[in-house]
Amino acid sequence: xxxxxxxxxxxxxxxxxxxxxxxxxxxxxxxxxxxxxxxxxxxxxxxxxxxxxxxxxxxxxxxxxxxxxxxxxxxxxxxxxxxxxxxxxxxxxxxxxxxxxxxxxxxxxxxxxxxxxxxxxxxxxxxxxxxxxxxxxxxxxxxxxxxxxxxxxxxxxxxxxxxxxxxxxxxxxxxxxxxxxxxxxxxxxxxxxxxxxxxxxxxxxxxxxxxxxxxxxxxxxxxxxxxxxxxxxxxxxxxxxxxxxxxxxxxxxxxxxxxxxxxxxxxxxxxxxxxxxxxxxxxxxx
Amino acid sequence: xxxxxxxxxxxxxxxxxxxxxxxxxxxxxxxxxxxxxxxxxxxxxxxxxxxxxxxxxxxxxxxxxxxxxxxxxxxxxxxxxxxxxxxxxxxxxxxxxxxxxxxxxxxxxxxxxxxxxxxxxxxxxxxxxxxxxxxxxxxxxxxxxxxxxxxxxxxxxxxxxxxxxxxxxxxxxxxxxxxxxxxxxxxxxxxxxxxxxxxxxxxxxxxxxxxxxxxxxxxxxxxxxxxxxxxxxxxxxxxxxxxxxxxxxxxxxxxxxxxxxxxxxxxxxxxxxxxxxxx
Numbered sequence: 194x195x196x197x198x199x200x201x202x203x204x205x206x207x208x209x210x211x212x213x214x215x216x217x218x219x220x221x222x223x224x225x226x227x228x229x230x231x232x233x234x235x236x237x238x239x240x241x242x243x244x245x246x247x248x249x250x251x252x253x254x255x256x257x258x259x260x261x262x263x264x265x266x267x268x269x270x271x272x273x274x275x276x277x278x279x280x281x282x283x284x285x286x287x288x289x290x291x292x293x294x295x296x297x298x299x300x301x302x303x304x305x306x307x308x309x310x311x312x313x314x315x316x317x318x319x320x321x322x323x324x325x326x327x328x329x330x331x332x333x334x335x336x337x338x339x340x341x342x343x344x345x346x347x348x349x350x351x352x353x354x355x356x357x358x359x360x361x362x363x364x365x366x367x368x369x370x371x372x373x374x375x376x377x378x379x380x381x382x383x384x385x386x387x388x389x390x391x392x393x394x395x396x397x398x399x400x401x402x403x404x405x406x407x408x409x410x411x412x413x414x415x416x417x418x419x420x421x422x423x424x425x426x427x428x429x430x431x432x433x434x435x436x437x438x439x440x441x442x443x444x445x446x447x448x449x450x451x452x453x454x455x456x457x458x459x460x461x462x463x464x465x466x467x468x469x470x471x472x473x474x475x476x477x478x479x
Numbered sequence: 480x481x482x483x484x485x486x487x488x489x490x491x492x493x494x495x496x497x498x499x500x501x502x503x504x505x506x507x508x509x510x511x512x513x514x515x516x517x518x519x520x521x522x523x524x525x526x527x528x529x530x531x532x533x534x535x536x537x538x539x540x541x542x543x544x545x546x547x548x549x550x551x552x553x554x555x556x557x558x559x560x561x562x563x564x565x566x567x568x569x570x571x572x573x574x575x576x577x578x579x580x581x582x583x584x585x586x587x588x589x590x591x592x593x594x595x596x597x598x599x600x601x602x603x604x605x606x607x608x609x610x611x612x613x614x615x616x617x618x619x620x621x622x623x624x625x626x627x628x629x630x631x632x633x634x635x636x637x638x639x640x641x642x643x644x645x646x647x648x649x650x651x652x653x654x655x656x657x658x659x660x661x662x663x664x665x666x667x668x669x670x671x672x673x674x675x676x677x678x679x680x681x682x683x684x685x686x687x688x689x690x691x692x693x694x695x696x697x698x699x700x701x702x703x704x705x706x707x708x709x710x711x712x713x714x715x716x717x718x719x720x721x722x723x724x725x726x727x728x729x730x731x732x733x734x735x736x737x738x739x740x741x742x743x744x745x746x747x748x749x750x751x752x753x754x755x756x757x758x
Contacts, residue, residue: 383520388735388745417737454669456694
């Protein structure tokens with residue numbers, strides 16, 4: 194990691210997370226170390242992408258940054274202030290600073306709650322705005338994320354996956370957060386809807402000066418949205434750097450294997466593959 | 480001659496609000512030993528048309544087609560026993576969710592041996608030996624141990640390998656893979672696609688790959704059919720499709736790939752596509 198600046202919106206030092214796996218009649222319980230000392234920092238208005246496979250610990254880290262789980266050890270600093278949610282419940286002001294958007298927009302919205310109430314609930318809990326003010330803010334936010342005011346009284350099942358993800362983003366933005374933690378926000382979406390949501394995230398970042406921590410396993414999405422990239426494997430940050438540096442010259446073997454596995458849509462690569470198949474077919478006719 | 484030939488296939492579903500057309504006049508054909516990719520987004524009818532071929536649609540579906548032949552034989556009006564001889568032996572299918580496709584109550588070995596006993600008339604001992612061979616062919620490590628494992632004890636990638644082993648058990652001539660790697664990580668996706676392509680070449684079977692991922696198409700297909708809202712938008716060999724896409728929707732799909740982003744914004748389908756097709 195390069196020099197730590199006080200301007201970092203969020204910073205982690207040696208973050209460690211252990212999970213206890215309970216034993217059964219035949220096996221003793223054991224500790225699983227999901228994160229083995231992660232350091233990172235993100236400056237205001239920037240996007241840090243966390244890349245890794247299932248089981249790498251990237252979502253564990255996202256939950257720690259979003260103040261959902263407390264790390265086993267290590268320090269998390271929000272706006273330069275150390276935060277320890279284990280000993281002290283986060284204040285509404287702190288909660289407002291950090292919000293999260295989850296992967297599955299079908300599971301992250303209450304099916305029995307109207308969209309308007311979904312958006313107003315963070316305000317009910319964390320602010321003392323009067324009801325009319327809450328309603329105005331929710332309607333304005335709907336418009337901001339590309340939905341219509343008449344969607345206010347509808348239920349989540351009446352929306353498509355892309356629209357639901359917009360609602361989840363709108364809910365996260367209701368408290369004017371500084372930091373948005375996005376856990377695979379577009380991987381459940383179709384390609385063209387994915388493009389719309391990525392565009393929306395880029396627009397919102399410009400407009401509100403938001404800082405993003407963007408968890409993804411899709412390198413092509415990361416290349417599009419990230420400023421800095423951290424590659425995690427088995428709870429260790431194996432490589433960290435700017436997007437340009439990392440994509441130009443991946444150093445670690447694990448990063449290289451991720452690149453090698455990413456499908457290539459380049460015309461020359463397809464031409465080579467088609468030629469190879471033709472040759473193989475001529476050599477051994479079916 | 481085409482191995483599978485479908486002309487003017489339509490599938491309608493009876494719903495509470497009237498009839499809904501999921502597939503609207505699709506032509507599909509696949510030759511022996513060919514890899515055909517059917518690409519489209521959710522709701523494009525790409526899975527439904529292949530489920531219609533397999534006879535796996537619910538009773539609410541009405542299937543009409545001018546022609547539906549497999550190897551010259553009409554498959555639109557098969558009796559149940561004729562269909563069983565074909566489906567699961569000559570034509571097999573694997574699905575998106577490998578863990579959900581397997582029965583959690585039986586070991587994976589039992590599930591593959593059941594197919595071998597019922598479809599190929601093997602004895603228990605023959606089936607066990609063949610199952611181990613198939614596990615080796617699809618690259619499952621330590622097959623002697625894994626054959627007694629239950630699906631929840633295996634990873635998603637390993638379950639998909641088991642599904643593939645079951646699908647190739649009867650040496651099918653056509654394998655239909657419905658989003659086989661969508662639920663998997665990118666490194667596992669690469670392994671599974673490589674495996675499918677290797678088996679396709681080794682066994683000389685035709686492969687229909689249903690996907691929404693243009694990256695998967697680029698890595699596997701010989702020929703591509705692009706579907707949107709139940710209709711075929713474009714059909715081309717894979718090189719021409721990527722080099723020179725003819726239809727606006729195909730161009731939109733290709734430019735929505737984040738790696739093709741030129742400026743700050745990603746083009747979306749609606750940028751390309753407002754007037755050209757009214758669904």
